[in-house]
Amino acid sequence: xTELDRLAMYRQMVRIRQYEARIMQEYHADKSPAWxxxxxxxxxxxHLSAGQEPAAVGVCAHLKKGDAITxxxxxxxxxxxxxxxxxxxxAEIYGRETGLCRGKGGHMHxxxxxxxxxxxxxxxxxxxxxxxxxxxxxxxxxxxxAVAVAGEGAANQGAFHxxxxxxxxxxxxxxxxxxxxxxxxxxxxxxxxxxxxxADRASGYGxxxxxxxxxxVEAMFEAxxxxxxxxxxxxxxxxxxxxxxxxxxxxxxxxQAYRSELETVNERDPIPKYAAxxxxxxxxxxxxxADIQAEADAEVDAAIEFAKSSPEPTAEDALLHVFA
Amino acid sequence: xxxxxESRRVTTAKAMAEGIGQExxxxxxxxxxxxxxxxxxxxxxxxxxxxxxxxxxxxxxxxISETGFIGAGIGAAVEGLRPVVELMFVDFYGVxxxxxxxxxxxxxxESGGNVKVPMVLMSATGGGYSDAAQHSQCLWGTFxxxxxxxxxxxxxxxxxxxxxxxAIRDDNPVMYLFHKGxxxxxxMEKNPRSIGEVPEEPYTVPIGKAAVAKEGTDVTIVTLSxxxxxxxxxxxQLEGEGISVEVVDLRSLVPLDxxxxxxxxxxxxxxxxxxxxxxxxxxxxxxxxxxxxxxxxMLKKPFSRLAVPDVPIPYAxxxxxxxxxxxxxxxxxxxxxxx
Numbered sequence: 002x003t004e005l006d007r008l009a010m011y012r013q014m015v016r017i018r019q020y021e022a023r024i025m026q027e028y029h030a031d032k033s034p035a036w037x038x039x040x041x042x043x044x045x046x047x048h049l050s051a052g053q054e055p056a057a058v059g060v061c062a063h064l065k066k067g068d069a070i071t072x073x074x075x076x077x078x079x080x081x082x083x084x085x086x087x088x089x090x091x092a093e094i095y096g097r098e099t100g101l102c103r104g105k106g107g108h109m110h111x112x113x114x115x116x117x118x119x120x121x122x123x124x125x126x127x128x129x130x131x132x133x134x135x136x137x138x139x140x141x142x143x144x145x146x147a148v149a150v151a152g153e154g155a156a157n158q159g160a161f162h163x164x165x166x167x168x169x170x171x172x173x174x175x176x177x178x179x180x181x182x183x184x185x186x187x188x189x190x191x192x193x194x195x196x197x198x199x200a201d202r203a204s205g206y207g208x209x210x211x212x213x214x215x216x217x218v219e220a221m222f223e224a225x226x227x228x229x230x231x232x233x234x235x236x237x238x239x240x241x242x243x244x245x246x247x248x249x250x251x252x253x254x255x256x257q258a259y260r261s262e263l264e265t266v267n268e269r270d271p272i273p274k275y276a277a278x279x280x281x282x283x284x285x286x287x288x289x290x291a292d293i294q295a296e297a298d299a300e301v302d303a304a305i306e307f308a309k310s311s312p313e314p315t316a317e318d319a320l321l322h323v324f325a
Numbered sequence: 326x327x328x329x330x331e332s333r334r335v336t337t338a339k340a341m342a343e344g345i346g347q348e349x350x351x352x353x354x355x356x357x358x359x360x361x362x363x364x365x366x367x368x369x370x371x372x373x374x375x376x377x378x379x380x381x382x383x384x385x386x387x388x389i390s391e392t393g394f395i396g397a398g399i400g401a402a403v404e405g406l407r408p409v410v411e412l413m414f415v416d417f418y419g420v421x422x423x424x425x426x427x428x429x430x431x432x433x434x435e436s437g438g439n440v441k442v443p444m445v446l447m448s449a450t451g452g453g454y455s456d457a458a459q460h461s462q463c464l465w466g467t468f469x470x471x472x473x474x475x476x477x478x479x480x481x482x483x484x485x486x487x488x489x490x491x492a493i494r495d496d497n498p499v500m501y502l503f504h505k506g507x508x509x510x511x512x513m514e515k516n517p518r519s520i521g522e523v524p525e526e527p528y529t530v531p532i533g534k535a536a537v538a539k540e541g542t543d544v545t546i547v548t549l550s551x552x553x554x555x556x557x558x559x560x561x562q563l564e565g566e567g568i569s570v571e572v573v574d575l576r577s578l579v580p581l582d583x584x585x586x587x588x589x590x591x592x593x594x595x596x597x598x599x600x601x602x603x604x605x606x607x608x609x610x611x612x613x614x615x616x617x618x619x620x621x622x623m624l625k626k627p628f629s630r631l632a633v634p635d636v637p638i639p640y641a642x643x644x645x646x647x648x649x650x651x652x653x654x655x656x657x658x659x660x661x662x663x664x
Binding site for chain 1: 356387388390392393394395396397398399400401402403404405406408420423424427428432433434435436437438439440441443472473475496497
């Protein structure tokens, strides 16, 4: 890992965080005083990924053109880290005609075929689809890989286990990334999951499993690099579980009264921690921190402006695109 | 449809498999996967001889893992391949419906038309051989109700091959639902109509176009799948009794060819819908709605329907045949319309 890799990862994490922070602000801006989930310029559920940036950034640093990702209901960090166009993604979240999906998908259903990126609001159900993308890459003889992302709560779904088995039996170039943020909405991992680590579950299917502790982006980078190299070389699937952090609620509007460790959340924020460690190494100056933040602010503001100034679809458009 | 010369008589199962095989020869992106589709040739013969011709790389036996392999079919289709995936019995939809309904059928729409899912999901339907409640359903109305997938229901060998080729070439997900009793299997009682003339050359039958399987002037039977065979038997028999029955074979539920239905009902003024699926909230009610929305006055007699009377398919023969749309029940229903 070079200084450039570290800076690039820091920059990407800041960019994602700024995005999520501004979306949160915008999301709540027109939902008061009587908070209504369906009101405002961004209606519907909103699952933000703040705190989970290391998972996406560590993996996507190794991805190249043609590699696929299936993300779950909390997809923004993986989308942005994988190169999905921020303007089109934001316009989609605002339900605009210029959005990735012309306003038909929304924040849980972002599809960007140019980047082989998709997500599903049904947890763990993106994993079989990623296996199929990996199967296609294998059949076409490319060295592309597919990354399937799910939370630790999703790892109790049948689709998780079916996918691990299928990928192992067919030696598919797929990397399963489990984001363990301790909480399946309000249910703690201890109440949902037998066993300490989903990495151990991987061994049940005869594939490598690694657990990355401490939401450590560099450890994630190393683990993902090894798994992706392995998949590209035709050596089959791997699983990486990262112990990450849900900095905010499950969805916006979640008061998190169930969350006993809430008061220590901000101390565990991975971005200031990473900045401090880079500064200690001498890889990051105060000026650079300010520049990187300013760059992210400008990019995100421009994307939000693009979205807000884009036209809305019409009611008639709802009847289009059922069939090709 | 191509012009063709050579015909032979083959079973529906063989015709389906031949259609798949010819598409595999034409397009290297086409491959087959499912449970026991390889050396076994599909439990109901849908992949007969394909394994021998194309080998395990293109005719892939899967684990018993329908969510896994149907999802994998979707992923492969999204990446430009053209998988033909088999769900062994349609009754198994319960273990994989999320992939079918929430993914296969919705991705194109959710993506605003940017992602295509050119995939065929074929599955065996129907009862009549005492396989009871979890292995005898039709369920085509359930899939047809959910937007985003075409639903094809062939009734004979010729259509089975032509519709399969059309389904594989279609850029949309297509549920291809064949009836076990119409496959022409040696190990199940079959109607002679399950073996028929099929050209050797590849040809297509358009999806969304019903066929008038037999012309008539007194009564229209609107039906599909194996019930077409039964209805044709009834129509031929009633011809001798002076009742002229027109049989409309829908061939697909999505899209539904309402034009052919309305044209026939407009001509006869009497309609019976025969459906081996459950009665309520399904195809029979849908056809009634199509007629009512168009012109309820076109009926000389009240709308009539024959379907499984909203019970699970029972096991014992007298029970099962008590609820299936048999020739006897179709005959009685037609006679009622003529009374």
